[in-house]
Amino acid sequence: MLRRFNEHRSMGDNLKLGMLSAFAAGMTNVAALVLFFSFVSNITGHFAILAEEISNGNWYQVAVVFLWIFLFLAGSFVSNFIVIHGDKRQRLLNHALPIGMEIMCLLAVGWYGHFHYRETLMETEFLLAVLLFAMGLQNGLTASISNFAVKTTHLTGLTTDLAIHLSMATKQYWREKPEVRQKIVLLASIASAYVAGGVVAGSITSMFQYKVFFFIAALLGSVLLYDLARYGLTFRMASGAAPRRIRDEGQREGTVLSDPRIAMARLEELG
Amino acid sequence: MKRDLLPLVSILAFTGLVSASVGVLITGKRPEAQLLGQWEEVSWTYEKVDPTSVDVSTGVSIGEELRNEITKGLVIHESEMWRFEPGAALVLQKNGERNDTLQWKLKGYGRMLELVYGDQHQEVYKVREVKDDEMVLQFNNDMIARGVVRIVLKRVDNA
Numbered sequence: 081m082l083r084r085f086n087e088h089r090s091m092g093d094n095l096k097l098g099m100l101s102a103f104a105a106g107m108t109n110v111a112a113l114v115l116f117f118s119f120v121s122n123i124t125g126h127f128a129i130l131a132e133e134i135s136n137g138n139w140y141q142v143a144v145v146f147l148w149i150f151l152f153l154a155g156s157f158v159s160n161f162i163v164i165h166g167d168k169r170q171r172l173l174n175h176a177l178p179i180g181m182e183i184m185c186l187l188a189v190g191w192y193g194h195f196h197y198r199e200t201l202m203e204t205e206f207l208l209a210v211l212l213f214a215m216g217l218q219n220g221l222t223a224s225i226s227n228f229a230v231k232t233t234h235l236t237g238l239t240t241d242l243a244i245h246l247s248m249a250t251k252q253y254w255r256e257k258p259e260v261r262q263k264i265v266l267l268a269s270i271a272s273a274y275v276a277g278g279v280v281a282g283s284i285t286s287m288f289q290y291k292v293f294f295f296i297a298a299l300l301g302s303v304l305l306y307d308l309a310r311y312g313l314t315f316r317m318a319s320g321a322a323p324r325r326i327r328d329e330g331q332r333e334g335t336v337l338s339d340p341r342i343a344m345a346r347l348e349e350l351g
Numbered sequence: 352m353k354r355d356l357l358p359l360v361s362i363l364a365f366t367g368l369v370s371a372s373v374g375v376l377i378t379g380k381r382p383e384a385q386l387l388g389q390w391e392e393v394s395w396t397y398e399k400v401d402p403t404s405v406d407v408s409t410g411v412s413i414g415e416e417l418r419n420e421i422t423k424g425l426v427i428h429e430s431e432m433w434r435f436e437p438g439a440a441l442v443l444q445k446n447g448e449r450n451d452t453l454q455w456k457l458k459g460y461g462r463m464l465e466l467v468y469g470d471q472h473q474e475v476y477k478v479r480e481v482k483d484d485e486m487v488l489q490f491n492n493d494m495i496a497r498g499v500v501r502i503v504l505k506r507v508d509n510a
Contacts, residue, residue, distance in 0.1 A: 117458035117465070117475070129460070136480075140379045143372035144460045150369055201383055201457040208459075 091262045094230050097303070098266060099273040101222055102232040104299050105215060106277025108186070109233075111292045112211050114285045115193065116204050120211040121219075121233035123152050144205055148212045155216020160224045172311060176304050178221040183304075185214035186297040193290025218300075229263075235271055242267040382461035385481045390433045390504035398489065398501040433504060441466060464488065476502075 109121040119125055126149050133141040159178040166174030189207050197203055219233040231237060245264045248254040255261070285292050432444040441455040454467040457478070464476040479501070480487040488502040 117463040118460065139375050140382060141460050141462065143375035143379070146368065146372045147376075148460075150365065150372075199456045199458075201381065201461055204458050205460065 089226055089229075091266065094226050094266055095269055096306075097222060097226070098230040098232055098270040100299065100303050101218055101230075102270045102273040103277035103280075104296050105218060105233040106274035106279075107281040107292070107296050107299075108211060108215065108277075110278040110281035111285045111296070112208065114282065115290065116208050116211075118204075118208050120208060121215045122236070123149060123234065124236055126152075148209055151209050151213040152216035152219075155213040155218075156220030156223075157216075159217050159220030163221065163224045172307060175221065175225055176307065178217045179300055179304055182214045182217045183297045183300050185210050185217070186293045186300070189214075190290050190293030190297065193293065197290065229266070230270065232270060232274070235274060238267050238271060242271065382457055382478075382481070386435045386455075386457070386464075386478075386486070387437060388435060389507040390435070390486055391507050392431050392433070393485075393503045393505045394501075396501045396503075398499045432507070 105121045109119055112118060112120040126145055130142060130145045130149065133145060162174055162177050189210050192207065215233045219231055222230045222232050242264065245260055245267065248260055249264065281292060434442040434444065435455060436442065439454050439456060441453045443450040456465045457463065458465055462478050464478050466474045477489040478486070479489050484506045486504045489499050491499055
């Protein structure tokens with residue numbers, strides 16, 4: 081789900097990553113709305129609020145909303161920064177780090193909300209800021225590693241893309257292209273997962289309150305565990321040794337796969 | 352602009368905007384402080400109304416009888432004076448007598464006013480506008496006529 085990059089990603093990779101992370105984003109957004117009375121995953125609304133508050137001269141609200149938008153931006157910046165500057169031989173680690181940071185943010189909000197939150201405005205503003213940073217991390221990562229094919233925290237662009245691809249499907253020439261059909265399935269699946277996450281959060285947040293963020297963190301943890309369980313040996317690539325699975329494959333085929341770059345390419349072929 | 356300068360200009364712009372925002376948060380009057388004090392209800396009007404459910408030609412001002420219907424079951428029912436006290440207590444009064452004491456909290460970016468009963472029942476109002484002498488609240492109403500109810504309060508004195 082996380083390990084592959086850009087054109088090396090398969091439809092299955094994007095579908096799994098897109099659906100799981102969109103489900104988590106939908107849950108986070110609705111949980112924040114119920115508990116803190118503000119959205120945290122869709123930034124367009126915050127830009128509209130920013131413009132409205134500027135026009136009304138409410139500078140306190142302008143400052144709060146601007147900092148929230150900035151933190152979403154900072155989260156996306158940090159994600160892509162890690163992806164493009166990290167050691168290319170440790171791609172899984174680079175891609176897992178932003179998700180790990182997001183999990184820490186969600187756990188922090190859940191822990192503070194459950195044990196310390198006195199519902200003052202300052203606390204609310206701060207917790208929302210942390211959640212916006214977390215959503216920025218997630219969106220930056222999924223967009224970055226999927227070559228902008230997967231965006232999971234807001235649906236404006238996704239709905240536009242879906243509409244464009246659906247209209248393309250009205251012509252037989254495009255309808256027969258597998259990439260167009262796959263894109264429609266991917267976008268519709270992400271949108272459905274986002275809505276499903278929101279519905280689940282809307283149903284359980286009043287019961288579990290701030291502990292709902294622990295569930296979301298666990299869900300994202302499953303994304304990490306999936307890749308670690310499947311490709312955990314890839315971490316050894318940094319030391320120059322090919323994973324055992326690849327070495328075994330190479331011995332069967334009579335090829336030498338000790339070069340990490342060749343081994344990585346082979347591993348990607350194997351999926 | 353030279354391409355090499357772009358990152359530097361971006362960093363400077365964001366640093367400036369973030370610093371200014373933090374400065375406003377530190378030095379500006381907090382939204383909770385703006386609400387503290389005694390407020391008197393001045394008017395109840397429909398700001399937005401479903402024209403199929405009410406005759407807009409007769410005006411959108413809400414009379415006492417309709418107001419009682421709309422606010423049936425709400426904490427603000429039959430209140431004329433709202434006193435926001437430090438420590439999150441809201442005292443509602445009518446004819447100088449205490450009607451109810453609730454908890455008040457601001458949520459979101461300081462525009463959502465949450466009122467909490469003793470039994471933890473909640474009501475949420477949008478703080479549309481707060482000036483030194485006037486506050487405008489809104490709430491969505493589904494009774495009698497679907498629409499947004501606008502409550503205007505005038506400051507009587509400071510806390």
